[in-house]
Amino acid sequence: xxxxxxxxxxxxxxxxxxxxxxxxxxxxxxxxxxxxxxxxxxxxxxxxxxxxxxxxxxxxxxxxxxxxxxxxxxxxxxxxxxxxxxxxxxxxxxxxxxxxxxxxxxxxxxxxxxxxxxxxxxxxxxxxxxxxxxxxxxxxxxxxxxxxxxxxxxxxxxxxxxxxxxxxxxxxxxxxxxxxxxxxxxxxxxxxxxxxxxxxxxxxxxxxxxxxxxxxxxxxxxxxxxxxxxxxxxxxxxxxxxxxxxxxxxxxxxxxxxxxxxxxxxxxxxxxxxxxxxxxxxxxxxxxxxxxxxxxxxxxxxxxxxxxxxxxxxxxxxxxxxxxxxxxxxxxxxxxxxxxxxxxxxxxxxxxxxxxxxxxxxxxxxxxxxxxxxxxxxxxxxxxxxxxxxxxxxxxxxxxxxxxxxxxxxxxxxxxxxxxxxxxxxxxxxxxxxxxxxxxxxxxxxxxxxxxxxxxxxxxxxxxxxxxxxxxxxxxxxxxxxxxxxxxxxxxxxxxxx
Numbered sequence: 269x270x271x272x273x274x275x276x277x278x279x280x281x282x283x284x285x286x287x288x289x290x291x292x293x294x295x296x297x298x299x300x301x302x303x304x305x306x307x308x309x310x311x312x313x314x315x316x317x318x319x320x321x322x323x324x325x326x327x328x329x330x331x332x333x334x335x336x337x338x339x340x341x342x343x344x345x346x347x348x349x350x351x352x353x354x355x356x357x358x359x360x361x362x363x364x365x366x367x368x369x370x371x372x373x374x375x376x377x378x379x380x381x382x383x384x385x386x387x388x389x390x391x392x393x394x395x396x397x398x399x400x401x402x403x404x405x406x407x408x409x410x411x412x413x414x415x416x417x418x419x420x421x422x423x424x425x426x427x428x429x430x431x432x433x434x435x436x437x438x439x440x441x442x443x444x445x446x447x448x449x450x451x452x453x454x455x456x457x458x459x460x461x462x463x464x465x466x467x468x469x470x471x472x473x474x475x476x477x478x479x480x481x482x483x484x485x486x487x488x489x490x491x492x493x494x495x496x497x498x499x500x501x502x503x504x505x506x507x508x509x510x511x512x513x514x515x516x517x518x519x520x521x522x523x524x525x526x527x528x529x530x531x532x533x534x535x536x537x538x539x540x541x542x543x544x545x546x547x548x549x550x551x552x553x554x555x556x557x558x559x560x561x562x563x564x565x566x567x568x569x570x571x572x573x574x575x576x577x578x579x580x581x582x583x584x585x586x587x588x589x590x591x592x593x594x595x596x597x598x599x600x601x602x603x604x605x606x607x608x609x610x611x612x613x614x615x616x617x618x619x620x621x622x623x624x625x626x627x628x629x630x631x632x633x634x635x636x637x638x639x640x641x642x643x644x645x646x647x648x649x650x651x652x653x654x655x656x657x658x659x660x661x662x663x664x665x666x667x668x669x670x671x672x673x674x675x676x677x678x679x680x681x682x683x684x685x686x687x688x689x690x691x692x693x694x695x696x697x698x699x700x701x702x703x704x705x706x707x708x709x710x711x712x713x714x715x716x717x718x719x720x721x722x723x724x725x726x727x728x729x730x731x732x733x734x735x736x737x738x739x740x741x742x743x744x745x746x747x748x749x750x751x752x753x754x755x756x757x758x759x760x761x762x763x764x765x766x
Contacts, residue, residue, distance in 0.1 A: 294751055295727035297508030297564040298405070298515040299555065300432060302349055303544065304425070304524035305710065306570035307532065308336070308719045314541050321549030326568060330725030331766045332733040338572060338718040339739040340679035341672075341689060342620040342711040346377040346427045347679075348571025348720075348740065349519060353404040353432045355744030355759030357678040362401035363431060364684040365620050371683055372628065374617065375399060378430045380455065385444075387451035387460050387468070392444040395426045396455035397435050402758035404434030405744050406515045411436070412753040413512040418505055421517040422450075422498045424490050428519035428571075438505075441497060443490075445482040448472070450497050463504025467497060486529060488543035490522035495547040499554045508559035513751065518551070519571075520544060531577035531708045565727040565750060567743060570720040575697050577708045588695035589653055593618050596651060603647040604640060614640050620711050621698065622660075622686035623648075641687055648690055656691035663689075675713050730766050738764050 311327060318324040338348065340357040342365065350363040358364040363377050378395040385393015403411075406419035421433030421440035429440040439457060441450045441464060449468045452460065460468070471477050476489055484490050498518045501507065507514040523540050530536040555564050581588035597618045604610045610633055616626040623644065630637050641659065648657045656668055663676045676689055697709050710717045720740065728750065741761035748755045749763040 294513045295563060295565040296513060297555070297559050298409070298513060298747060298751070299564055299566040299726075300353065300405070300515070300517045300747075301548075301566065301568040302352060302428065302432065302517075302519040303568065303570050303721070304345060304428065304519065304521045305527040305572060305574045306523060306721055307573040307716070308334070308570075308721045310541060311721055314538075314545070317538075317542060318545045319549055321552060322545035323548060324545075325549070325552060326566075326723045326725045329731055330566075330723050331729050331731065333722040333724075333736075333738045333764060334733055335735050335737045336569065336720050336722035336742075337715075337737060337739055338720060339675060339741060341675045341691075341713055342622065342679060343572040343713070343717045344620055344711055345425070345524065345571050346431060349428050350400060350402075350431045351740050352569055352571070352743050353406070353434065353517070354400075354402040354756045355405075355741050355748075355761040356402055356756070357741060357760070358681050358685060359678050360402060360681075360758035360760070362681055362684060363399065364679070364681050365622075366427065367619055368684050369616065369624050369686070370399070372616070372626075378427045380453070383453045383455045385451055385453055386457060387449055387464075388444045388447060390444060390446060392426065392442075392446070393451050393453050395430055395442070395453050397430050397433070397437075397440075398455075400431060400435070403756045404432065405747050405756065406432075406517065407434040407436050408748055408753050408756055409513060409515055409751065410434075412751075416510065417512045418507060418510070418514040419517070420501050420505060420507070420515070421519075422494060422501055423519035424485055424494055424521040425519065428521055429517070432517035432519060433515075439501075441501070443484070443493075445484055448477050448481070448484060461504060463500050464497075467500045470496075485522055485525040488522060488526075488540045490525070491520050491540070491544050491547050494518065494520055494522075495551050498551060502554060502558055508555075508564060520547075527574050528709060529707060531580060532574055533576065533580055562727060565729065565747070566725045567747065568721065568723045568725070569740065569743060572710045573717050573720055574710045575695065575708050575712070575714070575716045578695070578697075581695055586695065587693065589693075591653065591692055591696055591698050593621075593698045596648070597623075600644055600647050604643050607643050608635055608640065610635060610640075615644070617686075619686070621690045621692070623688040623690070624686040625688075645688060648688065653693040653696045654690055655693045658689040658691065660685060660687055660689060672713060724764075724766070732766060734766075 346366045354361045380396035419437040421429040423429035426442040429442040433440045526540045578588040616624040660680045745761045746764045
């Protein structure tokens with residue numbers, strides 16, 4: 269027995285353990301990277317094609333969580349970015365989609381009419397994080413250091429720069445594709461810093477950028493100029509050179525735009541990830557040069573993944589198909605009109621497989637809300653390739669698989685998420701508005717949408733990997749624990765032990 273005990277102790281000593289820095293020890297800089305629509309299996313698919321300085325360096329020197337899952341529904345861009353940095357889900361952080369309703373009023377996740385654009389005169393600049401209800405890693409870092417730490421967000425998409433950086437960020441910069449310039453809003457500042465204006469001047473002179481025009485999001489070049497902006501912020505703001513840790517949040521969005529248009533397979537997607545690999549290598553080299561190897565803490569993840577294109581799946585006899593949500597909505601209205609004699613629409617909208625009922629219209633017609641909802645659910649259950657229809661308010665009591673119940677509840681905010689959630693059969697997804705034959709999308713609970721990469725790298729991160737299930741909401745508490753700062757205000761995740 270003694271021999272078994274000693275052997276057990278020896279084996280335990282060989283297991284990779286989380287680095288435990290002493291209190292007071294912190295990295296100079298925290299870098300968060302989100303690759304929009306990146307599937308976990310892309311790490312292995314492209315591994316042999318990656319160069320040594322980008323993704324391969326993160327994999328070969330860092331720590332990989334190979335079973336990181338999104339633990340809410342729906343799996344949508346704005347939600348993913350917010351959940352990674354707040355450590356919580358829409359039920360608590362309130363960002364319930366790229367678009368959602370707040371007390372019956374439709375809103376874009378970062379739209380803010382009280383601010384003005386800086387660097388642009390268009391509505392593209394009228395953005396802020398005010399719709400987000402929880403704090404982020406960066407907010408906690410700023411508070412912990414009495415706001416001496418700098419936090420900056422950079423991305424092509426406004427929501428991907430603003431939401432990760434948080435409420436108290438020093439700045440967030442995103443691209444206005446109409447003018448091919450990085451912009452911000454008066455929520456952060458009154459004028460662009462000199463280093464940002466200088467980069468914009470170089471973009472204006474860049475022939476490739478000018479040729480791309482407002483379609484630059486469809487090109488790998490979009491990731492290259494995002495990297496340019498991230499490095500400009502790193503150097504212009506002297507991030508990682510102060511007495512307290514700073515944070516840089518970088519989100520790559522071209523992978524999502526390209527993926528939606530041309531799918532998860534093909535030359536365009538291959539080109540996007542191989543160029544991103546080169547851009548990552550360039551970013552890591554800049555971090556080494558400006559901050560120092562081993563002196564910054566970095567994580568890389570995705571906001572969601574994506575389903576393979578239905579043409580690709582069906583050509584190999586795999587189950588797939590499309591769900592025409594706009595047609596279903598019209599048919600649902602007709603069904604309610606016939607059954608309950610409704611004389612006006614009862615559905616405000618359908619967003620991300622969720623139906624938002626128009627309670628005001630229902631009340632004006634003298635209809636019963638619960639009866640209308642039950643009638644709609646009856647109709648939706650009768651539709652082909654619908655595997656489950658969930659009443660958000662009663663999901664905890666419904667006879668549905670626990671994984672669907674739990675993820676629906678974690679994605680449900682009673683004032684913002686709508687009333688009914690539709691879960692489709694595996695491989696089926698809404699058709700959307702894209703016309704490309706390679707088109708695909710995301711939003712479901714299935715592994716192809718919810719299984720995402722999660723890599724940690726740098727300061728006090730050992731080399732290794734785990735297949736233990738972790739969640740997107742575990743990122744924020746892991747980083748906060750390593751920094752020895754408080755978790756974000758609505759955090760529900762658990763720190764990951766390396």
